[in-house]
Structure formats: structure tokens, C-alpha cells
């Protein structure tokens with residue numbers, strides 16, 4: 422497959438100091454004395470690119486395993502991030518594990534005790550979370566909380582610094598270029614989201630069609646509460662094929678409202694994301710009659726966890742969106758970012774303590790991510806396709822189909838496909 426060409430391209434590089442530029446795919450040979458650089462010990466055990474959920478989880482896990490860790494982020498915290506802000510109970514559990522003294526509810530939040538799927542005819546299927554709530558935590562607050570956790574772990578977090586390229590030796594990643602600085606490390610974790618610097622370095626094509634989703638979100642004040650208070654509401658509608666619209670419980674008076682769609686379906690219709698959001702809001706006038714959008718609506722891409730996985734390279738692990746780990750059915754990526762980040766941080770720290778982060782270690786990490794995230798995501802894409810067929814052909818009119826959906830959604834078997842070993 423095309424994405425593996427990155428691996429071949431890598432192995433074909435001469436044994437020299439090579440920098441893969443962020444801005445172009447062609448490698449740039451640096452005018453540095455490679456024998457001197459090779460002799461130098463890395464300044465850091467682990468360098469993490471990006472301090473979103475994946476990067477923070479990786480950094481805290483690596484530090485807990487004894488590694489000397491540096492985190493670089495081009496943004497300064499607190500900063501907003503385009504997201505639905507829903508953290509599942511599994512995500513909340515990882516935050517509690519990483520930062521026992523800073524659980525999620527210490528940030529502004531809304532507790533979510535149930536999920537509701539609303540069919541085009543208005544009928545609702547609901548699922549109770551039974552004592553394991555999820556939370557809506559605006560990313561402004563969630564990511565600031567995680568960044569605080571990183572600093573509190575004694576990790577150096579450098580903000581406002583963009584990584585521009587990866588440093589390579591003998592086909593292995595040995596550092597990063599940030600500004601004019603070359604920073605060497607025994608292991609690099611790329612957790613810099615979609616369009617990661619590592620994608621350029623590995624000549625990975627940007628995912629398309631069934632491997633990508635798009636979404637738009639806005640904060641809306643004055644949204645009327647529904648008959649399902651405290652529920653995360655997902656609206657399945659014919660114009661949002663392989664996707665849905667959402668209204669999440671308000672935090673500090675602002676509800677996160679948005680529209681999500683898989684790219685192959687989005688591409689077949691001629692409406693933009695802002696038009697889809699406007700049409701979703703108009704279709705639910707009862708909820709938005711007295712509402713006001715605060716700020717502007719924001720769009721962003723979601724790289725879905727569908728094979729083939731990214732290539733394996735010594736010295737480098739891809740976590741979160743950079744590893745393309747978003748669940749296709751729900752568009753959930755925060756748990757996946759935290760989980761893969763935790764695995765990446767632990768793997769990196771153990772490896773640098775032992776023989777080093779070679780391709781074998783990187784492959785074992787990728788295999789574990791595929792088992793925990795990739796395989797369930799494939800199953801959930803099948804569920805998504807089934808749901809798409811039901812909504813498109815209006816099969817939900819039939820009681821037997823509704824009963825099938827009720828059992829599927831209400832009895833947790835969809836969640837079973839996400840369960841982690």
C-alpha cells in the first residue's frame with residue numbers, strides 16, 4: 422500500500438544526518454558533521470511533539486517510568502481546540518490514573534449520565550452509563566488541566582515552539598528540529614494531531630474517503646433542554662449519512678453543538694460543513710428558538726483508525742490523531758489519544774532504559790494499538806454502514822428494526838466492541 426512507501430523511502434536514505442522538512446516531502450541534507458553528532462549522547466530520553474491528550478498522556482507515563490522527558494507544543498496553554506468536548510468514562514478513567522490529584526471534575530464540566538440516539542422520525546433510543554459517567558469538558562479547560570499535570574510531574578513543557586522536522590540517522594529518528602535548535606532524544610513521540618510532522622517525514626499521504634471524517638462545532642447559548650436532561654444527544658438524519666448531529670449538555674451556559682460526517686459520504690453531497698450545521702440547527706428550531714452562537718463555528722479533520730496502519734520506524738511512535746486513532750462511528754478520539762499516549766510513553770521509557778527504541782519495539786507498540794483501537798474501530802465502521810443503510814432507506818419505520826437498534830444501542834454491545842483487554 423502507498424503508506425508503506427514511507428518505510429521503504431526511509432530505509433533507502435544514506436547513512437547521514439538527514440532532516441525531513443515539515444514544509445516539503447523531500448528530505449534535506451544538513452551541513453553538519455554527522456560523526457560528531459552520532460557520538461553525542463541524546464539530551465533527552467523522550468521528546469514528545471504536541472501537548473494535547475496524547476502528548477500529555479505519553480509524557481506523564483514516560484516520566485512515571487523514570488524517563489527524562491521534554492514536551493514541545495506550538496501553542497500556549499490555555500488554548501481552545503476544535504472538538505465536541507465529550508470525554509467518555511474510559512477517557513476520564515485514564516485522566517484519573519495519570520493525575521490522581523487532578524480528576525476531570527475539577528475543571529468546568531457537565532456530567533453525562535446517558536446517551537441518546539434520535540432517529541429521523543424523532544424516536545429516541547437511550548443508554549444509561551450506570552454509575553460510570555462521561556463528562557463534557559471544554560478543551561480549553563481539559564488541555565490546560567493536562568498541561569498542568571505534565572508540569573506538576575516535573576516535565577519540561579516548552580510552549581509556543583513548533584517542531585519543523587525530524588532528525589534521522591541510519592533510518593532511525595534521533596531528534597527533532599524546533600526553530601534553529603536540533604534536539605536529540607532516544608525516543609520521539611509524535612502527538613501533534615492530524616497532518617503530523619511525522620506524516621511528512623514518512624511520506625504518508627493524508628487519509629481520505631473512509632479513512633477520514635470531518636466535523637464542525639459551535640458553542641451556543643440558550644439551547645433549550647430536552648426531555649433527556651444530562652444526556653449526550655446524537656441525531657441521525659438522512660442528510661448526514663455516515664454521521665450525525667449532536668447537542669451536548671451545556672457547560673457554564675454554553676452547549677457544544679455540531680455535525681460529524683465520514684468523508685466519503687460528505688464528498689458526495691454539495692453542502693459545506695457550515696451549511697450542514699445551519700440546516701441541523703434550523704431542523705431543531707424547538708431547541709434553538711432563543712439561542713445565540715458565541716464565537717465562530719470551527720471545522721477540523723478526524724483521521725480514522727482504519728487499516729493499513731502507519732509505517733514503523735525506529736526511534737518514533739505515533740500517538741493520538743497523529744497515529745490516526747479516531748473511532749469512525751462516534752468520532753471519539755480523546756480516549757484513543759490518552760490510551761495510545763499512555764502506551765507510547767510507557768513503551769518509549771522502557772525501550773530507552775533497555776536496548777533502545779528499535780523497529781521491533783515500535784512494531785510491538787503499533788500491534789497493541791491495532792488490537793485495542795484498530796480492530797474495534799473496524800467493527801464499529803460496519804455498525805456505521807449498517808446504520809447508514811437503515812437511515813437512508815428509512816428502515817427504522819419497521820418495529821423489528823427499531824427493536825434491533827434498541828437492543829444494540831441500549832444493551833451496550835456496541836460498547837463491547839470498544840472494550841480494552
Ligand SMILES: Cc1cc2nc3c(=O)[nH]c(=O)nc-3n(C[C@H](O)[C@H](O)[C@H](O)COP(=O)(O)OP(=O)(O)OC[C@H]3O[C@@H](n4cnc5c(N)ncnc54)[C@H](O)[C@@H]3O)c2cc1C
Pocket residue numbers: 470471472473474475476493494495496502503504505506507508509582583584585612613614615618636637638679719720721722723740741742743747752753754755756758
Ligand atoms: C469537530 C470535532 C469534534 C470532536 N469531538 C470529539 C468529542 O466530543 N470527543 C472525543 O473523544 N473526540 C472528539 N474529537 C476528536 C478529538 O478532538 C481528537 O481525536 C483529539 O483531540 C486527539 O488528541 P491528540 O492529542 O492526538 O491531538 P490534538 O488534540 O490535536 O493535540 C495536538 C497538539 O499538538 C500541537 N502541535 C501540532 N503541530 C505541532 C508542531 N509542529 N509542533 C509542536 N506542536 C504541535 C497542537 O498545538 C496541539 O496542542 C473531535 C474532533 C473534531 C474535529
